[in-house]
Amino acid sequence: MKAKALVVVFAILVAAGMGSTASAAEVVVGALNDMTGATSDVGKDYALGIAEAINYCNDNGGVNGKPIKLVQFDYGYRVPEALTKYKLFKRMGAVAVLGWGTGDTEALAPTVTADKVPYVSASYSGHLADPKKTPYNLFAATDYSSNARATLTAWFDKRWPKHADFGKRKPRFACSYMFASPYASAPIKAIKDQASLLGFDIGPDQDVSLFAVDAKSQVLSLKDFKPDVVWHGNTTMSVSATMRDAYALGLGADHIINLWGLDENLPRLAEKAAEGAMAATVCAFYGENTPMMPKVVEYAKKFNPGVPQEKRLIRTIQAWSNVLALWEAMKRADKAGDLTGEGILKKGFETMKDVDLGLGGAKLTYTAADHRVSGKVPVYECKDGKFQLVQITDLQGRWPDKWQSWLGW
């Protein structure tokens, strides 16, 4: 009898779920997040930030009076899973999707382009910034390739002149990342191009898994090349393991890191090994002094009181950046009477010029020809366990003749 009752309840729930579509009074936004997969070490905080930011948007009028309905799924960083979830979002009438990793974002790029659904991702791959190829892929941050170029340039400007061998030989550079990960490998071509441009000797790449807890063999291989600076392309857990091993084995190189590998957890995990590590972080760290930060902290405390404040990361701010950018675009599109995917892109995002989200990131400018939000990239370094600004690398101003040719890779 109980089993029959359970089946009936399940059937009712399934029927209700199948009938779930957007009502005219609400705007459905889908979100794909990774709470359990390869990038969950940084994905959990990002997912919390997405939900908190949407609550903030709704408390401030939603999309010109229409509440935003967030449908948020964990897809475990599995691409086939992302495909069915995306189709479910479409079925539910989502006008835009807040995506996650480079794997799902690049895989879904042809589909979202065909469907005209804006896909605002936490993947900032440079491949997604060219509107000619991926018009519906957007993000509220400087792209991985620009970040990589800017960070290497900052190291070259600030650290190399202080090196004992400065002026005697070329600086040596190598990369450590998971070859199989589209996220980790996305900026490799760009950073090697920048290394060539700045006159580095480039060493062999080291394949380090996103799940790595030990990278001694890769560090020993690096020691043969004796790099002055190593690029780490993975996420925080893996990067901290590699840096610890580099410290223990006396590699003697400086570390520059892609933004998903440097956050508040890095100094906690890598301790002394993290000293001096540099990265382009794209926005302020959690709790820093920026105009919107009090709201971020308020909503974090309000909606996720069980998560201690000291555990919150810059990933929350990255999530807020994407949500606030999409919110702004949706409000503009709605005001223009076209709250569709195409409207959000053309009458929303591509009308934004120097929009400051108040989260410490670059001012956002999207055009129909270029979805890179800015050519000015702030680079931070880790000092005594804290992060401080090293320089703002103006890639567009410094290499104006090359800037356009760097679009899309």
Place this chain on the structure above:
Amino acid sequence: MSTTFLPCGEYHQNYHEEHAWWQTRFIKGKMIALMLALFVGIPFLADEYWLSVCNQIGYTALGALGVQLLIGFCGQVTLGHAAFLAVGAYTSTLLILEFPWPTILLDLGLAYPLSIFAAAVAAGIWCVLFGLPSAKVKGFYLILTTMAAQFITVDFVITQYISQIGGRGQAFSLPPGTIKIGPWVIDSDLKIYYMMIVLVIVLTAAVVNLLRSRVGRAWVAIRDNDISAEVMGINVVQYKLLAFFVAGFIGGVAGAFWISNLAAISPEHFPWFWSLWLVGVILIGGVGSIHGTIFGSIFMVVVMELLQMAVIPLAASYPKLLMDFLFVKEAAFGLAICTFMIFEPNGLAYRWWQTKNYFNLWPFSY
């Protein structure tokens, strides 16, 4: 052909009748109804989302068919089949992107179909390479050698070398219009669905026919007792390798089919978990049953989607349920396998057989 509407037993008068695909008019009627449902009913009734769910079922079934052949019919346990799907997907993609196709073939829309065939052959040969150890080892040891296929193929060869072709990085994207069969550009879930249905039917029919042949009987003999099979004069190594080739061939077709779903691939599409998942599919569907492969695929995809649907209405009150669903899904996968192993080790196919017999013998099912 029997003229009985509901035959309650098997009573063939000659071998031709016994070997017929559709042995009674009733069965013929059922199959015509099934074809109508597949080719007309589902495309007419299903929306884009449910079509994509059907396509996932088809992709799972194509992948699991090779696993079923190896484990269920030839007794060669494999835990690395996603590697052969990857070989198929990459072969097809690279042929479409890089091969200098003659203009006439491109105009006739034959590049993708030919690439599917080439992908299948490449995956078949690659599968044979990893089947070679089966000449010497079996059981747990064979499981480990097939797992090696996953890591060598996906994590090493494809990631380190194949993905670098063209200097693109890791992910390959297929430009719109390149996935084309004859005059039809495969650019919607409906077209993908039709392609999937044709592939599943053709390959299932091919495998069923193979199993009815000398080759199939040899495989079953090897599965049941390889020493006895050898004593009977069956060349065990040759037939095992043939099984690996056919399983890899089917896996290659599945991989080549997968690229039509996304028009993009990267090594992340073929994780080891997917190899494990395919084995789960045949365990739940029924080891040693072609029906089981299809039932297992439907179960694993549809039940998970229905669970997802059941969570959505609750999300209004408990928003975190949506995010926590993947935990539920993983748990459901594990629970389903345990439950079937304990309560229905013969899988869904056995239940289907029981149900069918009940109705065939009704009202005198004693």
